[in-house]
Amino acid sequence: MSNKIIAAAMIAAGLIAAPVAQADDTGLMVRARGVYVTFDNSQNEGLGATARALGGNEIAANDRLIPEVDFSWFFTKNIAAELVLTYPQSVNVQLDNTYIGKIKALPPSLVLQYHFTDFGAFKPYAGLGVNYTLFSSRDNIYAGPTQVTVESSSVGMVAQIGFDYMFTKSLGLNFDVKYIQMETDVLVKASGAKLGALGLSPFTTGLGLTYKF
Numbered sequence: 679m680s681n682k683i684i685a686a687a688m689i690a691a692g693l694i695a696a697p698v699a700q701a702d703d704t705g706l707m708v709r710a711r712g713v714y715v716t717f718d719n720s721q722n723e724g725l726g727a728t729a730r731a732l733g734g735n736e737i738a739a740n741d742r743l744i745p746e747v748d749f750s751w752f753f754t755k756n757i758a759a760e761l762v763l764t765y766p767q768s769v770n771v772q773l774d775n776t777y778i779g780k781i782k783a784l785p786p787s788l789v790l791q792y793h794f795t796d797f798g799a800f801k802p803y804a805g806l807g808v809n810y811t812l813f814s815s816r817d818n819i820y821a822g823p824t825q826v827t828v829e830s831s832s833v834g835m836v837a838q839i840g841f842d843y844m845f846t847k848s849l850g851l852n853f854d855v856k857y858i859q860m861e862t863d864v865l866v867k868a869s870g871a872k873l874g875a876l877g878l879s880p881f882t883t884g885l886g887l888t889y890k891f
Contacts, residue, residue: 703754704751704753704755705751705752705890706749706750706751706890707751707752708748708888708889708891709748709852709886709887711747711885711886712746712884712885712886713883713884714743714884715743715880715882716880716881717738717879718881719738719878721736721737721874721877736772736773736774737773737778737826737876738771738876739769739771739772742770744767746762746763746764747764748761748763749761752793755795756795757791758790759788760787760790760805762856765784766782767782767784768780768815769781771819778819779820779826780819781814781819782815783813784811787808787810787858788807789807791803791804792804792805799843799845799850800841800843801841801843803838803840803841803842804838806836808833809833809836809859810831811832811860812830813829813830813831814830825866825868826864826866826867826873827864828862828863828864829863832862834860834879836857837856840854844888848890849887849888849889850888850889851886852885852886853885854882854883854884854885855881855883856881858879859879860877860878861875861876861877862875
């Protein structure tokens with residue numbers, strides 16, 4: 679009888695422990711990073727020629743360092759969805775190397791990730807998702823006497839790789855690299871005439887802290 683009681687107790691303990699273990703694998707992770715944004719600045723649809731007509735060779739957004747916060751929800755120990763956020767960032771626009779104005783960009787991204795969990799404290803991941811960038815303060819660009827603007831939004835793919843190195847069960851170091859498809863049409867403000875398309879498509883390299891609840 680005692681053996682049966684012990685066996686039943688072990689089975690019950692196993693049934694209780696299984697959901698607990700699963701619960702430890704799911705839940706919320708928050709990261710705070712400093713991120714360096716490197717814009718591609720490709721000139722499409724004749725924008726380079728238009729820039730030359732305005733007195734230069736290239737319209738470009740300058741690279742910059744920004745803060746970033748993301749929230750990841752783990753559905754399982756391997757699968758998570760990450761929402762990447764920052765506040766609207768001022769981006770200087772240059773004609774060649776001469777400052778001609780600035781715009782603001784708010785670029786939230788939503789990424790589905792796969793986390794590899796077989797390397798102990800080192801936890802690499804890869805992700806794929808979508809970015810939606812809102813451009814504001816778009817009327818502050820002047821190429822000579824010509825007031826230039828850009829479209830109000832951009833939608834593109836996001837690809838991501840990175841890793842967390844966990845010092846404890848909750849606290850770790852994060853390194854993250856993303857490629858974000860981002861392109862906007864450049865327009866003459868007065869007429870709405872399209873000058874071309876500016877392919878911003880940045881690589882972002884981030885370093886920060888991870889906390890898992």
